[in-house]
Amino acid sequence: MRLKDKVALITGAASGIGREAAKLFSKEGASIVVVDLSDAAGAETVAEIEAAGGKAVYVHADVSKAADAENMVRVAEETFGALHILFNNAGISHINDDDAISTEEDVWDLTFAINVRGVFLGCKYGIPALRRAGGGSIINTASFVAVLGAATPQLAYTSSKGAVLSMTRELAAIHARENIRVNALCPGPLRTELLMKYLNTEERRQRRLVHIPMGRFGEAKEIAQSALFLASDESSFTTGATFLVDGGITSAYTTPL
Numbered sequence: 001m002r003l004k005d006k007v008a009l010i011t012g013a014a015s016g017i018g019r020e021a022a023k024l025f026s027k028e029g030a031s032i033v034v035v036d037l038s039d040a041a042g043a044e045t046v047a048e049i050e051a052a053g054g055k056a057v058y059v060h061a062d063v064s065k066a067a068d069a070e071n072m073v074r075v076a077e078e079t080f081g082a083l084h085i086l087f088n089n090a091g092i093s094h095i096n097d098d099d100a101i102s103t104e105e106d107v108w109d110l111t112f113a114i115n116v117r118g119v120f121l122g123c124k125y126g127i128p129a130l131r132r133a134g135g136g137s138i139i140n141t142a143s144f145v146a147v148l149g150a151a152t153p154q155l156a157y158t159s160s161k162g163a164v165l166s167m168t169r170e171l172a173a174i175h176a177r178e179n180i181r182v183n184a185l186c187p188g189p190l191r192t193e194l195l196m197k198y199l200n201t202e203e204r205r206q207r208r209l210v211h212i213p214m215g216r217f218g219e220a221k222e223i224a225q226s227a228l229f230l231a232s233d234e235s236s237f238t239t240g241a242t243f244l245v246d247g248g249i250t251s252a253y254t255t256p257l
């Protein structure tokens, strides 16, 4: 087992990448703190883990709120005795996020509150817990849009993921000698709710697919596998990485016909 006796806190674990990671980390021996806003779906993640023989607890938290972030870390330590893996994965992509002219300030502010302040607060309260555990691994979910621009704009989202990437590098540098590794996981376009509600016509989906050398959307399970590598000691010399898992989209100038 690759995460035997570890405790992992995963935000956004009621759905998509977070839920798949919660189930996979549990199979690999970790106890899981399932964090989300969506209580019924969060409880389902816990039920699936427990049905498979694993240990998990659900914590309702809005990652953009300091008191909630502090509480989720407290619950992790109180329930399972320590925290070793912090997966700051919760994020939103707002339906009205567009270009600079059309995007309203409230859309910008909400996107940054969750996608950027949420990661910051996770680290603010999580890093002291990792120190108490003697070290650990932080994984921050950014995106391939942190390194590539798109003419189908989501300006607030793209900018927020750029911030996650640069925050990750600096945290990695600050904490490298404390046995705390910090990496940015950058998924390509995935077939999850978050993207499909935005690419909601065949034309929009094809417009994105044409840029992916593999010619398909990724699956949340495939991202969870990469998160497992970053969470485990197998990535012991990996910190500050821009870990792109994207079907080749950031490597390609043209794709096969």
Ligand code: NAD
Binding pocket: 011, 012, 013, 014, 015, 016, 017, 018, 035, 036, 037, 038, 061, 062, 063, 064, 089, 090, 091, 092, 093, 114, 118, 141, 142, 143, 144, 186, 187, 188, 189, 190, 191, 192, 193, 194, 195, 220
């Ligand atoms: P998803 O919508 O399936 O899951 C996101 C989860 O986060 C949901 O359960 C939601 O309730 C939760 N959440 C939202 N706001 C929250 C808050 N304030 N506090 C706590 N939980 C909150 O999305 P996903 O595709 O699994 O995305 C997970 C991460 O991956 C996000 O950071 C997203 O930006 C990133 N990502 C997704 C894609 C993609 O194509 N789907 C690509 C690159 C990066």
